[in-house]
Amino acid sequence: MATDNGPAPAGGRDLSEATPPHTGVGDAAAPPNPPTRWQLTKADFYSGAIFVAFGAAFAAASSQYTVGTLLRMGPGYFPRLLGIILAVMGLAIVGLAVLHFVRPRADEQAPEEQAVPWMRGGLLLAAVLLFGFIIGGAGLLPTVLLTTFVAALAGQGTTPARAAVIAVGITALCLVIFVFLLRLTVPLFGPWVGG
């Protein structure tokens, strides 16, 4: 079943000391050291774990519902089947990652590492959640203004003043499109602001 791994090229063992292959890309961020085994396999390991978790959760939750037999399938049958398959696939991905960790292949490059934009990504998601929380109370205009302001702050090097300008511009555009052209029926001002 492990065919996806492909046969390791001859002499492909124990490469931790080998020089990294030349990437040929004039990338200043190219790592000076050969990738560690963990760098090569962690994406597979984590994604496999996510699939196992989802598969197991769906399979477990399915047993709340009638499972039934092939002839008389209950609402739990098909999801339980799929959940088990997904969990097995996740295990296979984790297994392949472990195999790969033990026996790394020749001249591999670590996948490009990018710092997770915690702060900016968090702002972006916060903007979306904010919209959901205040739209009912504040109405369309204040909500869009605030949402786009918070979202714009997530941009690289965007100052609050600049974000405010962007927010006003986008809000005006949204009003034209959604209120005047598409006649959206959401009130402009909600009960919180006397709408």
Added chain:
Amino acid sequence: MDNILLGIQTALTPTNLLVCLIGCALGTAVGVLPGIGPTATIALLLPITFNFDPVSSLIMLAGIYYGAQYGGSTTAILLNLPGETSAAVTAIDGYQMARQGRAGQALATAALGSFFAGTVATVVLAVFAPPLAEAALKFGPAEYFSLVVLGLVASIALASGSLWKALAMIMLGLLLGLVGQDVESGASRFTFGAGELDGGLNFVSLAVGMFGVAEILRNLASGIHRPSMVREVKSLRLSRADFKQMTPPVLRGTLMGSLLGILPGAGHVLASFTSYSVEKRISKTPERFGHGAIEGVAAPESANNAAAQTSFIPLLTLGLPANPVMALLIGAFIIQGITPGPNVINDEPVLFWGLIASMWVGNLMLVMLNLPLIGLWVKLLTIPYRVLFPAIIAFSTIGCYSLGLNAYHVFAIAFFGLLGYVLIRFGCEPAPLLLGFVLGPLLEENFRRAMTISRGDASVFLTRPISLAMLVVAAVFLVVAVLPSIKKKRDVVFAEDE
């Protein structure tokens, strides 16, 4: 013939001409802009099109899709920056032509080749879709189940990246698609008692989250590469020698694109790559390729546009999406109360023929939009991303909220955005998940029906010849995809995308 007239009549009504134009223009714009693609755009616009009638909404959404193919090639040629994955091959020779001062000729070749291919592929669609739908009407639940399995497998066997992860993403998508009320028993599944979830997870929120918000999160991490120098476009006129050189590649590219487009998966990417390598192989002067060969622009451009049109065939005849955009169009059909599948042609002739006729009209519009207005599109590149992405957020949130004036749809965007970003980071592309999500209920329904008819005998999928044949083809796809030599080729094909 009556049908074609009906289609033309439908496509030429003022409303439909207008929405077609809007769709094509929007498509060109997002094709030009890096950081937002046709999938995210269509997802964003789905809620807005609820107010349109079904024909107009599908005409517009389809226009975005094939319009993006045109826009993507423009930036590929002028900036060596394929705005759309399938334009990556065009960039190889197109950008070289531009460097030699032949940008106009490259653009004209791409536009005319695409137009010709689009025209032919539209005819292919009109000729082959009805008999295929006729055949599909005879399918029982077992055949349909196997067909869906084949579609899902083929879509990943031809796509990039790890096969295991793609398979797991499909499974996860199928499971997410099952959330909500079970049609047969009425039981609420996986809803945690939340009534909002009875109707299932919201399709638009999922698509907007996975393809819009997750993409923004990725771009915030990596930054968007924007070149500053744009090659000047002098003249668009093609010489007689140019025409002579481009005609055979356009014909071959159209043929290959029309065939490969029908395959589920990344048909149009595969088509442009294959046609490029074929041209290079049969050329008497292969050394010119990579240095501004006009054939290297003509063939992949016609191939990818032909494939973009024929990828509607599985959607309109079988209800099977060939790629994430088609999966979104399935959503658009369902929202409008139409079940996509073999019945569409007979039950909704206005929709079917109107859509086909509009594709030809749209291709004509695109040639006119793209060639004379080229400078305008390139100007779009000066919109900074830090302005673009808050606008995408505003559109996503307002659009999803307007679905049912329900804040749950908005929270769902954040959830799927985060999930999509995490999965992308670990090397799992979201496209198979979307296909699975759309097809989950269909797969379950047909599985259950097949089991009821066969009295619980699971071998029915192997004893019915058509069903068996489809499963065998699916198995062959899987085996072929993991063979080392093919795997290497896949990697090469999709390395071109980056």
